[in-house]
Amino acid sequence: MRDVLRRLLAGELTEDEAISELRQFQLEELGGRARLDLGRFLRRGIPEVVLAAGKPPADAARLAVAMAERQGQGLISRMSAEHKAELQELATGAGMRVIGYAASARVLRPGFEPDPAGGKVGILTAGTSDLPAAEEAQMVVEACGLEVKLEADLGVAGLHRFVGPLASALEWGCDVIIVAAGMDGVLPGLVAGLIDVPVIGLPVSTGYGRGGAGEAALNTMLQSCSTGLVVVNIDNGVGAGSAAVLIAQRRRRGRTTASTAKASAPTTRKPNRTTATVQDSPGPPGIAKSRARTSTASRP
Numbered sequence: 001m002r003d004v005l006r007r008l009l010a011g012e013l014t015e016d017e018a019i020s021e022l023r024q025f026q027l028e029e030l031g032g033r034a035r036l037d038l039g040r041f042l043r044r045g046i047p048e049v050v051l052a053a054g055k056p057p058a059d060a061a062r063l064a065v066a067m068a069e070r071q072g073q074g075l076i077s078r079m080s081a082e083h084k085a086e087l088q089e090l091a092t093g094a095g096m097r098v099i100g101y102a103a104s105a106r107v108l109r110p111g112f113e114p115d116p117a118g119g120k121v122g123i124l125t126a127g128t129s130d131l132p133a134a135e136e137a138q139m140v141v142e143a144c145g146l147e148v149k150l151e152a153d154l155g156v157a158g159l160h161r162f163v164g165p166l167a168s169a170l171e172w173g174c175d176v177i178i179v180a181a182g183m184d185g186v187l188p189g190l191v192a193g194l195i196d197v198p199v200i201g202l203p204v205s206t207g208y209g210r211g212g213a214g215e216a217a218l219n220t221m222l223q224s225c226s227t228g229l230v231v232v233n234i235d236n237g238v239g240a241g242s243a244a245v246l247i248a249q250r251r252r253r254g255r256t257t258a259s260t261a262k263a264s265a266p267t268t269r270k271p272n273r274t275t276a277t278v279q280d281s282p283g284p285p286g287i288a289k290s291r292a293r294t295s296t297a298s299r300p
Contacts, residue, residue: 005018045144045245045246045249046140046144046242046245046246047067047071047073047075047143047144048067048075049075049076049077049140049238050063050064050067050074050075050076050077051076051077051078052076052077052078052079052080052083053078053080057080057082057083057085057086057087058086058090060076060079060083060086060087061076061083061086061087061089061090061091062090063076064076064087064091064105064107065087065090065091065094065096065107067107068091068094068096068107068108068109068112069094069109072108072109072112072114073106073107073108073109073112073114073143074106074107075104075105075106075107075139075140075143076104076105076106076107077103077104077136077139077237077238078103078104078136079103079104079105080103084100084105087105087107091107095110096108096109096110097110099139101135101136101138101139102131102132102135102136103132103135103136104132104135104136104139104237105139106139106142106143114142114143114144114145115145116145117144117145117146117245117248117249117252118146118252119146119147119175119245119248119249119251119252120146120147120148120149120172120173120174120175120248121141121146121147121148121149121174121175121176121177121178121241121244121245121248122148122149122150122151122169122172122174122176122177122178122197123137123138123141123148123149123150123151123177123178123179123180124150124151124152124154124162124165124166124169124177124178124179124180124187124191125150125151125152125153125154125179125180125181126153126154126155126156126179126180126181126182126183126185126186126187126204127152127153127155127181127182127183127206128152128153129182129204129206130152130180130181130182130202130204130206131152131180132237133180133202133204133235133236133237133240134150134152134178134180134202134237135150135237136237136238136241137178137180137202137237137238137240137241137244138150138237138241139237139241140237140238140241140242140244140245141241141244141245144245144249146244146245146248146249149168149169149172149174151165151168151169154166154187155181155183155187156184156186156187156190162187162190162191166191166194166195170195170197174197175197175198175247175248175251175252176197176198176199176200176244176247176248176251177191177195177197177198177199177200178199178200178202178240178241178244179191179192179199179200179201179202180202180204180237180240181201181202181203181204181217181221182203182204182205182206182207182214182217183206183207183216183217184207184216184217184220185201185203185216185217185218185219185220185221186220188200188201188202188221188224188226188229188231189201189220189221189224189225189226189229190226192224192226192227192228192229193225193226198228198230198247198251199226199228199229199230200230200231200232200240200243200244200247201221201224201229201230201231201232202232202235202236202237202240203217203218203220203221203231203232203233203234203235204217204234204235205234205235213234214234214235215234217234218231218233218234230243
């Protein structure tokens with residue numbers, strides 16, 4: 001990356017050529033065991049996330065801290081208590097801070113904060129058991145510089161509970177809403193049927209009996225009568241958060257472009273239109289007919 005910047009300053013590359021080369025940075029090998037995709041944020045606007053599940057705690061922590069060292073922050077998901085303890089110890093030793101999100105976390109290099117992107121994402125959960133998946137989505141959204149408003153425990157077993165938080169999210173100006181739900185998974189379809197903001201359904205593996213591992217919630221969301229509901233895989237908070245970031249950024253960009261175009265558009269003088277009513281000859285007794293004539297006059 002330094003070489004690209006040096007050549008740009010020396011005039012050996014144009015700005016477009018430098019951007020093209022920076023976007024091609026993809027992999028950095030880490031001890032022969034992992035290849036970090038450091039260019040993902042440049043390509044997509046969404047950073048790589050380390051999946052802790054299935055990795056030894058020391059390896060998972062080392063990956064997250066290495067990413068923070070190189071690009072300012074490292075994201076990690078699906079951590080056990082052992083993963084959390086190892087990450088905290090390694091990050092503290094490197095002088096970094098850890099922001100926790102249920103079973104996920106962000107490791108931040110000193111002085112680093114993501115650039116504000118201006119978008120807003122609402123997150124609703126049907127129950128408190130859905131929070132780990134919802135907070136995984138929150139981690140991704142906040143890592144990309146967007147604002148998050150999260151409200152929990154709004155399921156359809158007490159239907160009155162979700163009205164106020166949903167109205168609050170809309171008044172706040174959210175660009176997209178993620179709705180996490182387990183059990184029967186009804187809440188995302190209900191929300192999507194009431195509002196014109198994009199809704200992402202996040203099925204969660206909470207429940208019991210047949211379909212208790214999230215299959216019932218997933219099937220309900222896929223079969224929803226609410227048109228336009230987008231659904232990610234079971235417990236896929238990273239996928240829901242990533243989709244929300246892309247949608248919010250483009251909605252915000254579209255509004256900004258439209259506002260700029262409207263402000264720069266030339267103004268035209270419109271003529272005054274006045275209406276005069278002319279009485280026709282009377283019809284049957286007791287009934288008078290009239291017609292309206294529209295005339296055009298220039299503004300003084």
